[in-house]
Amino acid sequence: MKKYxxxxxxxxxxxxxxxxxxxxxxxxxxxxxxxxxxxxxxxxIFQKAGKYPEFTVDGKWTFSMDQRPNWFxxxxxxxxxxxxxxxxxxxxxxxxxxxxxxxxxxSSLDNTHDMGFIFLPTCVRAYLKTGDVKYRQAGIExxxxxxxxxNKNGKFIRAWGRLGSTRREGWMIIDTMMNLELLFxxxxxxxxxxxYKIADAHAQTxxxxxxxxxxxxxxxxxxxxxxxxxxxxxxHQGFAAxxxxxxxxxxxxxxxxxxxxxxxxxxxxxxxIGMPDNFFLFIHFYxxxxxxxxxxxxxxxxxxxxxxxxxxxPPYIQAL
Numbered sequence: 465m466k467k468y469x470x471x472x473x474x475x476x477x478x479x480x481x482x483x484x485x486x487x488x489x490x491x492x493x494x495x496x497x498x499x500x501x502x503x504x505x506x507x508x509i510f511q512k513a514g515k516y517p518e519f520t521v522d523g524k525w526t527f528s529m530d531q532r533p534n535w536f537x538x539x540x541x542x543x544x545x546x547x548x549x550x551x552x553x554x555x556x557x558x559x560x561x562x563x564x565x566x567x568x569x570x571s572s573l574d575n576t577h578d579m580g581f582i583f584l585p586t587c588v589r590a591y592l593k594t595g596d597v598k599y600r601q602a603g604i605e606x607x608x609x610x611x612x613x614x615n616k617n618g619k620f621i622r623a624w625g626r627l628g629s630t631r632r633e634g635w636m637i638i639d640t641m642m643n644l645e646l647l648f649x650x651x652x653x654x655x656x657x658x659x660y661k662i663a664d665a666h667a668q669t670x671x672x673x674x675x676x677x678x679x680x681x682x683x684x685x686x687x688x689x690x691x692x693x694x695x696x697x698x699x700h701q702g703f704a705a706x707x708x709x710x711x712x713x714x715x716x717x718x719x720x721x722x723x724x725x726x727x728x729x730x731x732x733x734x735x736x737i738g739m740p741d742n743f744f745l746f747i748h749f750y751x752x753x754x755x756x757x758x759x760x761x762x763x764x765x766x767x768x769x770x771x772x773x774x775x776x777x778p779p780y781i782q783a784l
Contacts, residue, residue: 535578542585564590580643607650617692634687641719679738
């Protein structure tokens with residue numbers, strides 16, 4: 465572990481700086497009130513639209529025509545819980561519960577691997593806060609739907625596409641490492657060992673096939689879903705097949721640390737510790753992680769601040 469102590473020290477120095485600035489800032493009541501105001505304002509916009517946002521254009525939200533939750537449908541509910549914990553404002557808790565209530569009917573969603581992103585910050589959090597079993601049931605059903613996406617031939621969780629469809633049937637992506645926590649929670653909550661084994665098997669496949677020998681990562685692995693044979697390794701949101709997408713790298717760092725936390729398998733810990741080397745290389749030259757390794761020759765390289773915030777997450781720090 466001493467081999468990687470310099471990584472922990474660098475992260476802790478940076479994170480400590482953020483925390484010192486954040487604590488001194490958040491001690492100002494007016495700043496907390498502004499955060500609360502902006503969050504409620506955002507929530508009102510989403511509630512009025514009755515749809516989930518996809519992206520912004522000129523500072524305005526663009527909403528999906530699909531009434532089903534998208535991959536960040538749980539984020540606002542989670543933010544409401546967090547700010548409620550900071551302020552004690554029960555109105556925020558009521559709003560957070562409203563998000564969980566809205567998602568109850570979607571716990572059987574069958575078109576995405578992002579069940580953890582959607583249901584952990586909302587329904588599972590609501591259950592842990594209120595003890596209401598309807599939220600527990602929704603979280604467990606969401607985990608079971610995620611487990612149904614497991615392909616036994618390739619030993620991976622399918623990323624996209626409705627169950628039973630063939631489009632992208634053999635795709636696995638690094639992002640799914642973030643959603644395994646829902647499976648680990650459900651396994652512990654119910655004692656269902658098969659759900660635990662699915663999470664562990666997917667992480668093993670991701671560690672072997674998605675993470676390169678130098679601890680950089682692919683975004684997408686495509687398998688033959690009938691035979692489990694490897695077809696191709698490439699990207700979907702990064703710069704090129706052999707590049708490293710910054711946010712995907714961060715998903716891996718967090719996800720493997722979290723998987724180690726639940727399994728105790730030190731191979732996951734080693735992987736999580738090895739993956740930040742790419743980040744520190746980029747940070748040394750660009751101050752922040754660039755969007756994807758491999759675009760260093762371009763002018764106006766977009767920075768990826770969220771990827772660095774994921775890197776400084778508690779599960780990763782605790783694992784070191």
